[in-house]
Amino acid sequence: MAEPQYDLIVLGSGPGGYVAAIRAAQLGLKVAIVERENLGGICLNWGCIPTKAMLRSAEIYHYMQNAKEYGLAAKEIEADLEAIVKRSRGVAKQLNQGVAHLMKKNKITVHMGEGTMTGPTSLTVKSDKGEERLTAKHVILATGARARDLPFAPADGKRVWTYRHAMTPPEQPTRLLVIGSGAIGIEFASFYNDIGVDVTVVEMLDRIVPVEDADVSAFLEKALVKQGIKVMTGAGVEDLKVGAKGVTATIKDKAGKSAETEFSHVISAIGIQPNTENIGIEDLVEMERGFIQIDPLGRTGTKGLWAIGDCTPGPWLAHKASHEGVTAAEAIARELGNNEVHPHPLDRNAIPACTYCHPQVASVGLTEAQAREAGHEVKVGSFPFIGNGKAIALGEAEGFIKTVFDATTGELLGAHMVGAEVTELIQGYTVGKTLETTEEELMQTVFPHPTLSEMMHESVLDAYGRAIHF
Numbered sequence: 001m002a003e004p005q006y007d008l009i010v011l012g013s014g015p016g017g018y019v020a021a022i023r024a025a026q027l028g029l030k031v032a033i034v035e036r037e038n039l040g041g042i043c044l045n046w047g048c049i050p051t052k053a054m055l056r057s058a059e060i061y062h063y064m065q066n067a068k069e070y071g072l073a074a075k076e077i078e079a080d081l082e083a084i085v086k087r088s089r090g091v092a093k094q095l096n097q098g099v100a101h102l103m104k105k106n107k108i109t110v111h112m113g114e115g116t117m118t119g120p121t122s123l124t125v126k127s128d129k130g131e132e133r134l135t136a137k138h139v140i141l142a143t144g145a146r147a148r149d150l151p152f153a154p155a156d157g158k159r160v161w162t163y164r165h166a167m168t169p170p171e172q173p174t175r176l177l178v179i180g181s182g183a184i185g186i187e188f189a190s191f192y193n194d195i196g197v198d199v200t201v202v203e204m205l206d207r208i209v210p211v212e213d214a215d216v217s218a219f220l221e222k223a224l225v226k227q228g229i230k231v232m233t234g235a236g237v238e239d240l241k242v243g244a245k246g247v248t249a250t251i252k253d254k255a256g257k258s259a260e261t262e263f264s265h266v267i268s269a270i271g272i273q274p275n276t277e278n279i280g281i282e283d284l285v286e287m288e289r290g291f292i293q294i295d296p297l298g299r300t301g302t303k304g305l306w307a308i309g310d311c312t313p314g315p316w317l318a319h320k321a322s323h324e325g326v327t328a329a330e331a332i333a334r335e336l337g338n339n340e341v342h343p344h345p346l347d348r349n350a351i352p353a354c355t356y357c358h359p360q361v362a363s364v365g366l367t368e369a370q371a372r373e374a375g376h377e378v379k380v381g382s383f384p385f386i387g388n389g390k391a392i393a394l395g396e397a398e399g400f401i402k403t404v405f406d407a408t409t410g411e412l413l414g415a416h417m418v419g420a421e422v423t424e425l426i427q428g429y430t431v432g433k434t435l436e437t438t439e440e441e442l443m444q445t446v447f448p449h450p451t452l453s454e455m456m457h458e459s460v461l462d463a464y465g466r467a468i469h470f
Helices: 017-026 039-044 046-066 081-105 163-167 183-196 215-225 318-335 368-373 389-394 422-434 441-444 454-463
Strands: 006-010 031-033 109-113 113-120 124-129 129-139 146-147 177-178 198-203 230-231 237-242 247-252 258-263 265-268 272-274 306-307 353-355 360-365 378-384 401-405 412-419
Touching: 006 017, 006 039, 006 454, 017 031, 017 081, 017 318, 031 129, 039 046, 039 081, 039 163, 039 353, 046 081, 046 183, 109 124, 129 318, 146 215, 163 183, 163 265, 177 183, 183 198, 183 265, 183 353, 183 422, 198 412, 215 230, 215 360, 215 368, 215 412, 237 401, 247 265, 306 318, 360 422, 368 378, 368 401, 368 412, 378 454, 401 454, 412 422, 412 441, 422 454
Parallel strands: 006 031, 006 129, 031 109, 129 306, 177 198, 177 265, 198 230
Antiparallel strands: 113 124, 124 129, 146 272, 237 247, 247 258, 353 360, 360 412, 378 401, 401 412
16 A cells, blocks of 8 residues: 555645644644635635724724814715725735745645545545545544525525625625624624614524623623614524515514514624535544534544544634644644644633624633533622723723632633723633633732733722722
8 A cells, every 4th residue: 555645634724724734744744735715714814814804994984983082183084895895805815825825834735626535534636637636644624614594595695695795795785684693793793883884683592692791792782782783682584585676684573573674785694514515524524513523632533534623513713723723733743653742632611702893802711600500609800991091091991801710719710801902801811711820810910000901900809809990
């Protein structure tokens, strides 16, 4: 039998796949990566990064509209959606080229084409140039996921959109319906509202951003409603009638009453489905609802075959995929004889989550309700932005930071934030959880003044009745 061409082949080049490839190459493995569309995957090209570029444009537009609050004057301000999208696509292109550079720098062979497994560690790659067969000692499946369609109204890119259509819209909506209030739905609702679109959000559950702490959900809903977004919780879209000039949506509200409402466009943000069909793995791995089941290091039940990222169980986050990629690459290197690496299983309680709406939302660990349900006696602290000098100086005095501790051990169980720049603050608590920090160590830490981070300190102090500035 011929020697495998590679030590590792990675199928998919998103933030899980390309990071796994780089880490494996750093450890001396001969690595190839297979990608059917764009290096960097959905995140760099159609997800995390280009959406943040669009949200940044909306944020600046918001500040310009409120220039008087900062002692400034700005006239004839307008949002140019075409220019916003063009900038966003330019950012995505720059990062795509950056990944290509990283592949070259780390001597990773790139095969562009459609990859299909022909065995546990072999696959074919089809492209315009033909078909080639690749073999390796190990394969990592990093095929990601895509938007899940509404069963009664699949996205057409004209009137009914997924996130991908919403990033390159054919026209600016006038009245927009967003179905689903997870991170994707809320970010697009926030963006389009900020540039002047009439936005309605419909959420099936009893609160928006339902995976977040209940206090954060309640605060965010009030903030979005104040900005002009209509929020319907405990509601469902029963039907969409798509026409040439708009969409008629039948929405059942929380009281059980159904009514028709007209919209120009609809964004479906009801979740994702994994890209695990038609890639030759049906007889190789165990799947639940299409997601590949793995052990804590990323192994499937088949020797030599691994999986990471959005094609595996959640949370479906880019940084979780990247961390899994590093873990799997190190585990593979160890199996190939490198005893100097020591892969660590992912701690799912220490994965931060961020939503880049206005105001921002960020969290890590257990919510207060989850902590109580898990049997913890808890101490809970909360500190408002209005009590922080930097927040007031920024003109961003709305929001709070909440911390949840085990009352017996002082363990930091969770942290939850809503307000300006909290997505840049959450990593402080994430590091704390990784280091198994207690309330005493956080209390004894010196936080710089004046910064928003002081609220992190004050929230910890408040959990123990020691808050200073509120």
